Amino acid sequence: MHDVAIIGAGPAGITAAVYAARKRLDVVIITKDIGGQTAWSGDIENYTGYQFVSGPELVGKFEDHLKNHNVKLTEGQEVLSIDVDGNVFNIYSDKSKYTARSVIIASGKRSKELGVPGEKEFRNKGLTYCATCDGPLFSGKDVAVIGGGNSALDAGLQMVKIARHVYLLNNSNDLTGDKIMQDRLKMNKNLTVVNDASCGSIMGDKMVNGLTYKVIGDENHKKIDVQGVFVEIGLIPNSGFKIDIQKNKNKEIVVDAYNRTNIKGIFAAGDVTNVPEKQIIIAAGEGAKAAIQAFKYVTLN
Amino acid sequence: MSRKVKVYSTSTCPYCSRAKDFLKQNNIDFENIDVSQDQAKAQEMIDLSGQMGVPVVVVGDDVIVGFDKGKLSKSLGI
Numbered sequence: 001m002h003d004v005a006i007i008g009a010g011p012a013g014i015t016a017a018v019y020a021a022r023k024r025l026d027v028v029i030i031t032k033d034i035g036g037q038t039a040w041s042g043d044i045e046n047y048t049g050y051q052f053v054s055g056p057e058l059v060g061k062f063e064d065h066l067k068n069h070n071v072k073l074t075e076g077q078e079v080l081s082i083d084v085d086g087n088v089f090n091i092y093s094d095k096s097k098y099t100a101r102s103v104i105i106a107s108g109k110r111s112k113e114l115g116v117p118g119e120k121e122f123r124n125k126g127l128t129y130c131a132t133c134d135g136p137l138f139s140g141k142d143v144a145v146i147g148g149g150n151s152a153l154d155a156g157l158q159m160v161k162i163a164r165h166v167y168l169l170n171n172s173n174d175l176t177g178d179k180i181m182q183d184r185l186k187m188n189k190n191l192t193v194v195n196d197a198s199c200g201s202i203m204g205d206k207m208v209n210g211l212t213y214k215v216i217g218d219e220n221h222k223k224i225d226v227q228g229v230f231v232e233i234g235l236i237p238n239s240g241f242k243i244d245i246q247k248n249k250n251k252e253i254v255v256d257a258y259n260r261t262n263i264k265g266i267f268a269a270g271d272v273t274n275v276p277e278k279q280i281i282i283a284a285g286e287g288a289k290a291a292i293q294a295f296k297y298v299t300l301n
Numbered sequence: 302m303s304r305k306v307k308v309y310s311t312s313t314c315p316y317c318s319r320a321k322d323f324l325k326q327n328n329i330d331f332e333n334i335d336v337s338q339d340q341a342k343a344q345e346m347i348d349l350s351g352q353m354g355v356p357v358v359v360v361g362d363d364v365i366v367g368f369d370k371g372k373l374s375k376s377l378g379i
Contacts, residue, residue, distance in 0.1 A: 039315040056315040076370055124354035124366075133314040136337025137353050207353065 002028045002072070004294045005091050005100035007079045008238075010036025011280045012270025013106035014062045015287030016294075020104075021069035023295045028072040028100065030079055030093055035059030036108040037235070037271070038280050040130045042158050047281050055132060058280070079107070081242030082266070087301060089265065101301070102294040105245075105253060105261070105268040106287055109235035109278070114146065118202030118211075119231075126208025127229045131155035135230075140164050143228035144211055146199055152232035153177040153185055159230065160188040167224055169197040169213055171233075202229055237272045248274050259290035265301070267294050304361030306331035306377075309346040313337075317356040320368040327379055331358075 004020050006013050009031035020027045033039070041055030050058065066073070077093040082103060091098040111129040113119060119127060128134040131145070135158050143163045145155045148170030159166045168175075168185075173195050175182050185191060200212035200221050208229055212221040237252045239245075246254045246262040253261055253268040255275070261268050269275075269290035270283035306324065308331050310317035324331050336343040336355065350357045350366050358365045360376040 033316075034319075035315060042313070054313065056313060056318060059315060060318075124352040126353060128354070133311065133316070134354060136311040136313065137343055137347075137355070139337065139340065139343075206351075207347070 001088070002026045002098065002100040003298050004028075004102045004104060004291070005030060005089065005098050006104045006106055007031070007091070007241075008036065008106035008108055008270070008272070009034045009066075009073065009075070010106065010108045010270060010283060011038055011062060012108070012272075012283040012287035012290070013104070014066050015284040016104045016106055016269055016291040017066055017071045017073075017287075018069055019288050019291035020294060021071050023291070025295060025298060027070075028074065028098055030074050030077050030091065030098060032076065032078050034063055034075060038062075040132050041280075042132050042154050044280065046279070079241060083243065084263065084265075087265065101265065101298050103266045104259075104287070104290045104294055105239075105241075105266065105272060106270045106283075106290070107238040107241075107272045108283075109237050109271045111231065112234040112236050114199055114202075114231055114233065116199055116201050118204070118208075122202050122204055122208045122229070125206065126204060126227055127202055127231065129231050131158045131230050131232070134228075135159055135162050138163050138228040141227040142225060143167070143230060144169055144224060144226045145230045145232060146170075147232035147234070148172055148175045148177065148195075149232070149234065150177040150181065151234075152230075153181040155230045155232050156185050156191065157181065159228075160185065160191055163190070163228070165190045165192070167191075167226065168193045169199060170195050171198045172196070235271070235278075239272050250274075258293050259286060260293065265297060267297075304376075305359075307334060307359040308332070309334045309336050309342065309350075309355060309357040309359075311335065311337040311355050314355045316368040320356045320358055320373070323368070323370065323373065327377070329377060329379075 003025035144167040196216040252274040259267045267290040269286035363376040
């Protein structure tokens with residue numbers, strides 16, 4: 001029996017674990033991977049104290065910090081359901097079962113898929129959701145980045161330095177990411193921005209060799225020859241656990257200012273919740289808040 | 302008899318670092334191949350694994366795509 005079970009080891013989960021461990025709680029973290037979305041980020045310039053740090057580097061620092069504390073870390077497991085048994089929680093992963101007096105859900109978000117033909121077939125065969133990981137393999141090739149927000153701009157900025165040409169396909173009439181990134185991106189000659197474009201299908205034989213898209217107002221599908229497709233169209237919360245927990249219309253777990261969910265003893269933090277802004281530093285702060293509340297809850301119950 | 306271990310990786314890929322750390326922690330010698338610097342090696346990896354994701358860990362004749370602790374441990378006999 002643990003004092004607190006933390007689901008997820010991104011910035012929210014790891015910070016929650018550090019805070020909980022420092023309060024001498026018995027902590028178990030159950031997670032698929034370490035770092036979450038932060039691990040996939042290219043360059044991070046807005047994590048206070050680090051003027052310029054890569055995602056993997058920052059995750060390395062979080063991990064080092066965590067490893068200096070007495071926490072049971074279980075990696076490579078996915079939590080499927082949680083049930084309430086009196087004032088104890090049973091957490092079931094795909095490999096094991098855990099019991100704890102309190103739970104902090106910090107499972108973050110995952111990439112949204114396009115839902116177009118060819119997407120599943122060509123995953124890892126030229127189509128990827130992580131420019132940071134796979135970008136370097138497309139050196140000198142023509143690639144498409146699908147999306148218009150910060151993740152797409154981040155991918156675009158990485159790929160203009162590596163690829164021969166980058167097509168940025170965005171389905172609204174203008175890019176929505178930070179102006180500073182847009183300006184930096186548009187300075188590159190090997191970039192073509194296509195607004196009002198929605199991807200129709202991904203094509204190829206063994207690997208990707210092109211995609212089709214439609215522009216609003218034009219019935220015809222256009223085609224571009226690309227050897228790489230980076231999908232950066234948004235994220236969905238990892239909130240599909242089998243448990244009756246309150247979520248909003250975006251499937252984010254609803255929390256109050258104390259990170260409490262509608263179930264007593266279950267707290268949530270970070271991108272999986274309805275916290276209005278999703279940033280690494282916010283997730284870390286939310287993790288700390290949730291851990292403090294979990295500590296108070298465990299002490300009083 | 303120990304089997305030759307090769308890791309095809311890129312310098313920015315987080316799973317690549319974890320795979321290499323795992324090998325180091327278990328005192329397994331391996332050859333690190335940075336496919337972002339070498340087009341020929343990138344193609345070799347693609348031909349060997351039939352896909353373009355990193356890491357690809359080769360243990361003897363076993364080709365393991367991604368950092369799969371279970372499969373990797375089994376191939377290494379640990």
